[in-house]
Amino acid sequence: MTQTQTPTVSAMLEYGQTLFESQGIYFGHGTTNAWDEAVYLLSFALQLPPNADRSVLDQVLTAEQQASIKALFERRISERIPAPYLTGQAWFCGLPFIVDERVLIPRSPIAELIMNGFEPWCEREPEQILDLCTGGGCIGIACAYAFAEAQVVLSDISADALAVAAMNIAGHDLNDRVITAESDLFAGLESDQVFDLIVSNPPYVDAEDLASMPQEYQHEPKLALASGDDGLDFTRRLLQQATEYLSASGVLVVEVGNSWVALEHAFPNVPFVWLEFTEGDAGVFVLTRDQLLEHRESFQ
Numbered sequence: 102m103t104q105t106q107t108p109t110v111s112a113m114l115e116y117g118q119t120l121f122e123s124q125g126i127y128f129g130h131g132t133t134n135a136w137d138e139a140v141y142l143l144s145f146a147l148q149l150p151p152n153a154d155r156s157v158l159d160q161v162l163t164a165e166q167q168a169s170i171k172a173l174f175e176r177r178i179s180e181r182i183p184a185p186y187l188t189g190q191a192w193f194c195g196l197p198f199i200v201d202e203r204v205l206i207p208r209s210p211i212a213e214l215i216m217n218g219f220e221p222w223c224e225r226e227p228e229q230i231l232d233l234c235t236g237g238g239c240i241g242i243a244c245a246y247a248f249a250e251a252q253v254v255l256s257d258i259s260a261d262a263l264a265v266a267a268m269n270i271a272g273h274d275l276n277d278r279v280i281t282a283e284s285d286l287f288a289g290l291e292s293d294q295v296f297d298l299i300v301s302n303p304p305y306v307d308a309e310d311l312a313s314m315p316q317e318y319q320h321e322p323k324l325a326l327a328s329g330d331d332g333l334d335f336t337r338r339l340l341q342q343a344t345e346y347l348s349a350s351g352v353l354v355v356e357v358g359n360s361w362v363a364l365e366h367a368f369p370n371v372p373f374v375w376l377e378f379t380e381g382d383a384g385v386f387v388l389t390r391d392q393l394l395e396h397r398e399s400f401q
Contacts, residue, residue: 108167110147111158114139117174127315130183130206131191138184142173145188181316194243199268203261204237205325209302209356210378210385215243219298222352222387227251227297231346233286233339234258234303236325238266238279244300245279253279256290259324286338287346295348301339302356305384307332310359332360333367340368340393340400347390358384371396 106112117139132138143149146169149157162170173187183206185191191200193207194215200206219227226248232241235255245253253275255266263281270279283289306314306326318326328334336357343353357364361375361384373386393400 108162109158110143110160110162113143113162113167113170114158117143117170120174120178124178126178126181127317129315130208130317131185138177139174141184142177142187143170145190146170146173151192182320183317186320191237191239193239194246196239196243196246196273198237198239198242199265199272200237201265202320203259203322204265205302205321207237207239209240210376210380210383211240211300211302211354211356212243213378213380214354214376214385215240215247218247219352219354222354222389223298224350225297227352229294229296229298229348230254231256231290231296231299233299233301234325234335235266235281236262236302238269238281240300240302241266242269242273242275242279244298245273245275251278254282254290254294254296255279256282256284258283258285259322262322262325286335287342290346295346295351297348297351298354299343299347299351300354303335303339304328305332305336305357305360307360307363328360331363331367332357333363336360336364337367337400340388344390344393344397347393349390351390353388353390353393354385356385360384361386368396368399371399 118135121135121138128134128138132141176182176187185200185206186202191198191206194212228251230244230251230253232255235241235257238255241253241255257263260283263283266281270276304326305328308330311327372392376385
């Protein structure tokens with residue numbers, strides 16, 4: 102924004118866009134381009150709603166507002182902190198969630214599946230749902246909105262992550278239907294507990310990708326990203342054990358991102374159903390309990 106420009110919202114957004122484009126920051130934690138990143142941070146600074154009218158673009162900013170917005174822009178550049186960590190909030194399935202560096206920033210394409218009620222994979226509405234590797238709880242809480250009668254367990258190995266998830270449960274007033282469980286895979290759950298739907302966005306980044314990730318990812322918990330040389334350390338264990346925790350008609354939905362190639366190579370005879378999405382990345386598979394049972398020997 103030049104000194105001769107009137108300090109409007111529009112001018113500040115153009116300034117932010119130019120600034121971000123010139124500094125080579127990485128987008129991918131809720132936005133995909135410099136303009137949207139500037140909109141996100143400015144909207145937070147001005148406490149604008151997501152559906153703010155375009156007339157706000159002509160609003161003249163006070164000196165204090167300009168300073169607040171520029172401070173966020175500068176931190177985004179100098180520290181390479183993802184925007185949701187700067188604001189403490191992210192959106193998933195149209196819902197707001199508290200986020201900080203104890204949890205991954207939600208960005209899973211599973212959101213589209215939730216909003217479609219997991220059709221056609223669930224024969225009936227799931228009554229018991231497990232969000233495994235829940236992080237801040239966004240997937241499980243969104244499932245609780247999608248299935249109003251379901252009981253949901255948010256499970257994670259990280260007590261720090263579950264503290265954030267608990268805040269999100271309370272923030273969405275779901276304490277009567279959603280609980281947390283500290284657990285390494287299924288170890289912390291009741292041995293006789295079964296679920297109609299297990300959905301998981303587990304660690305799946307392989308060693309090579311982890312070493313080359315943009316600086317923004319260094320702010321996210323490594324525990325939630327890294328999963329061995331091929332990215333499948335956790336997923337292998339999940340496939341071995343999931344059968345015992347699924348109901349007779351239960352369904353397993355798992356995101357493995359780029360590691361889908363390694364998964365297909367590791368288990369060439371398993372009929373993974375790879376989902377397609379209108380937005381977001383691929384790398385999400387579905388298996389039924391019957392399929393897991395049929396191919397149990399492959400996972401040992």
